[in-house]
Amino acid sequence: MKLINPNPFTTRPEIVGTFGVVTSTHWIATAVGMGILERGGNAFDAAVATAFTLQVVEPHLCGPGGDAPLILHDVRRGKTEVVCGQGPMPAGATIAHYKGLGLDLIPGTGLLPACIPGTFDAYMLVLRDYGTMRLADVLSPAIGYWLNGHAIVERATATIATVAEQFRNHWKTSAAVFLPGGDVPKPMSLFRNVTLGNTYARILKEAEAGGGGREAEIERARKAWSQGFVAEAIDSFCRTQDVMDVSGKPNRGVLTGQDMAKWQATVEAPLTYDYGRYTVCKPHTWTQGPVALQQLALLKGFDLDGMDPTSPDFIHLQVECLKLAYADRESFYGDPAFVDVPMETLLSDAYNADRRELVDPAHASMEQRPGKVDGFGGVVKLRRADGVRLGVASSGAGEPTVGRVGQTNGDTVHFDIIDKDGNMISATPSGGWLQSSPVIPDLGFPLGTRGQMFWLEEGLPGSLAPGKRPRSTLTPTLAHRDGKPYMVWGSPGGDQQDQWITQHFLRHVHCDMNLQEAIDAPAWHSEHFPSSFWPRTARPGVLVLEGRIPKDTVAELKKRGHEVEVNDEWSEGRLTAATRDDPWRKAAANPRGMQGYAAGR
Numbered sequence: 001m002k003l004i005n006p007n008p009f010t011t012r013p014e015i016v017g018t019f020g021v022v023t024s025t026h027w028i029a030t031a032v033g034m035g036i037l038e039r040g041g042n043a044f045d046a047a048v049a050t051a052f053t054l055q056v057v058e059p060h061l062c063g064p065g066g067d068a069p070l071i072l073h074d075v076r077r078g079k080t081e082v083v084c085g086q087g088p089m090p091a092g093a094t095i096a097h098y099k100g101l102g103l104d105l106i107p108g109t110g111l112l113p114a115c116i117p118g119t120f121d122a123y124m125l126v127l128r129d130y131g132t133m134r135l136a137d138v139l140s141p142a143i144g145y146w147l148n149g150h151a152i153v154e155r156a157t158a159t160i161a162t163v164a165e166q167f168r169n170h171w172k173t174s175a176a177v178f179l180p181g182g183d184v185p186k187p188m189s190l191f192r193n194v195t196l197g198n199t200y201a202r203i204l205k206e207a208e209a210g211g212g213g214r215e216a217e218i219e220r221a222r223k224a225w226s227q228g229f230v231a232e233a234i235d236s237f238c239r240t241q242d243v244m245d246v247s248g249k250p251n252r253g254v255l256t257g258q259d260m261a262k263w264q265a266t267v268e269a270p271l272t273y274d275y276g277r278y279t280v281c282k283p284h285t286w287t288q289g290p291v292a293l294q295q296l297a298l299l300k301g302f303d304l305d306g307m308d309p310t311s312p313d314f315i316h317l318q319v320e321c322l323k324l325a326y327a328d329r330e331s332f333y334g335d336p337a338f339v340d341v342p343m344e345t346l347l348s349d350a351y352n353a354d355r356r357e358l359v360d361p362a363h364a365s366m367e368q369r370p371g372k373v374d375g376f377g378g379v380v381k382l383r384r385a386d387g388v389r390l391g392v393a394s395s396g397a398g399e400p401t402v403g404r405v406g407q408t409n410g411d412t413v414h415f416d417i418i419d420k421d422g423n424m425i426s427a428t429p430s431g432g433w434l435q436s437s438p439v440i441p442d443l444g445f446p447l448g449t450r451g452q453m454f455w456l457e458e459g460l461p462g463s464l465a466p467g468k469r470p471r472s473t474l475t476p477t478l479a480h481r482d483g484k485p486y487m488v489w490g491s492p493g494g495d496q497q498d499q500w501i502t503q504h505f506l507r508h509v510h511c512d513m514n515l516q517e518a519i520d521a522p523a524w525h526s527e528h529f530p531s532s533f534w535p536r537t538a539r540p541g542v543l544v545l546e547g548r549i550p551k552d553t554v555a556e557l558k559k560r561g562h563e564v565e566v567n568d569e570w571s572e573g574r575l576t577a578a579t580r581d582d583p584w585r586k587a588a589a590n591p592r593g594m595q596g597y598a599a600g601r
Helices: 027-038 043-057 095-100 119-129 135-148 154-162 164-169 172-178 194-208 214-226 229-240 257-262 290-299 312-332 349-356 494-510 515-520 551-559
Strands: 015-017 020-024 068-074 079-085 266-268 271-275 278-282 415-419 424-427 477-481 484-490 524-526 542-545 563-566 576-581 584-589 597-600
Touching: 015 020, 015 597, 020 027, 020 043, 020 576, 020 584, 027 043, 027 135, 027 415, 027 597, 043 068, 043 119, 043 135, 043 415, 043 424, 068 119, 068 477, 079 119, 119 214, 135 194, 135 214, 154 164, 164 172, 194 214, 194 229, 214 229, 214 257, 229 257, 271 290, 278 290, 278 494, 290 312, 290 349, 290 494, 312 494, 312 524, 312 542, 312 551, 415 484, 415 576, 415 584, 424 477, 424 484, 477 494, 484 494, 494 515, 494 524, 515 576, 515 584, 542 551, 551 563
Parallel strands: 542 563
Antiparallel strands: 015 584, 020 415, 020 597, 068 079, 068 424, 079 266, 271 278, 278 477, 415 424, 477 484, 484 576, 524 542, 576 584, 584 597
């Protein structure tokens, strides 16, 4: 008997249980997180174990030298909070320093774009303040995979192949790790990073050496990272190594051990927006996260209930609204510790009523149209893809691509977890990609390159300054429904993250799709807005559709003026999502890329 799927928009069942769910961009990380829940850990313990494991199994997408925003709801405290694992730029990272090197953009690779690595301290803060387990409980699975090996995925080997010559010719410390025996590892072959496993094993050993409870262990681990042997190795490497980058010449880094010793992860309140029954929560403007809130503020003025999610109207309205939101991102967003961002105005009914009038239901805009708020914002001048300078902020593709040798943009990972008590957490770790910067030989991992998101022009919200956080594309999401914490979700994908995140939410809310259906439905992204990644180029009007979008829709979108490109059938986003709808815990994961899985019971 032939089984027929009644819904063409789904590939897998939505996971449903009462005990807990874990969903991530790699099946091993999901299994590790679920194992923590099974052993009595809470969602936050599972999150830390999952995050460390993702560093092992997706080294082309995240690493210890990168960054990680997290958003969580702690039932015990009754609060939704954001943990900032985005390290700022070092004290020596001044516009004058970079311009003195003959640069007009911060390179996308090498040592110059390195921020203070933020992942480790953020995970230690989560474990200490929200978790219940000891450091060894959550770190040992990752150490085991580093030392004993794991099956390396095809996309990781493809990334290594793209930068293999860069490794052989310039980044020989990376070649020693990622080209075992001098060759690109074969997909699904056993891959190890013993040096990195030993780095974490040493941190664990030093943490456990002084006795005391779990909090004391965690504090010693933080010190080993930011003031001990890890910081010393990073300081030495940045001071002594001239590293080839995309500028075409070798440069030394500016990150120091003193920078690392002065920084710790922080906790802050989220930004929120009410959309019908839902309150959507995002990190502040040190991420691009509020563009999702701005899209909702604009879309709230349209009747989307019951729309076909692959119809031209459903797609066109979202695209035209996101163009306006992303234009504001470029004009207004920056680290709120340095930049006064008028978020109250940007999310206000009056502002969005005026902005909504710019949406033409029959024609695609080719302009960059940031709003005007007196006394705020700035105009960014960017290169278009053909090299022509534009007068206003323009666009680029951003993550997740690996371009020519030495030109790399990496990608990201994501996970969502809800435990039996209803604690929930969403995180989008990224940076420190194997292709971003050479491996520090004493540690076994490279630094991140998030600093490429700053501008070397004075007076902009995103202008470079020492101690300033870059306006990251990383953007986990949490929503309340009817006043109760309900859903966590997100996706890798750089500038596209808050497009896919918003699409998923709208399909779930307006199209009556469950989590898996909303993930699997044909998706798309616009490249109309400024790229956050070197070389910051522009593709005005470009709309990339999955090949499963109906031909009639494609034709109508072209008729409305979109510069349509049709991609592969399963090519857009790597979403994961989880919900709490008592007594149920539900989860789903993206089938694209053949890596993401959800688990639960």
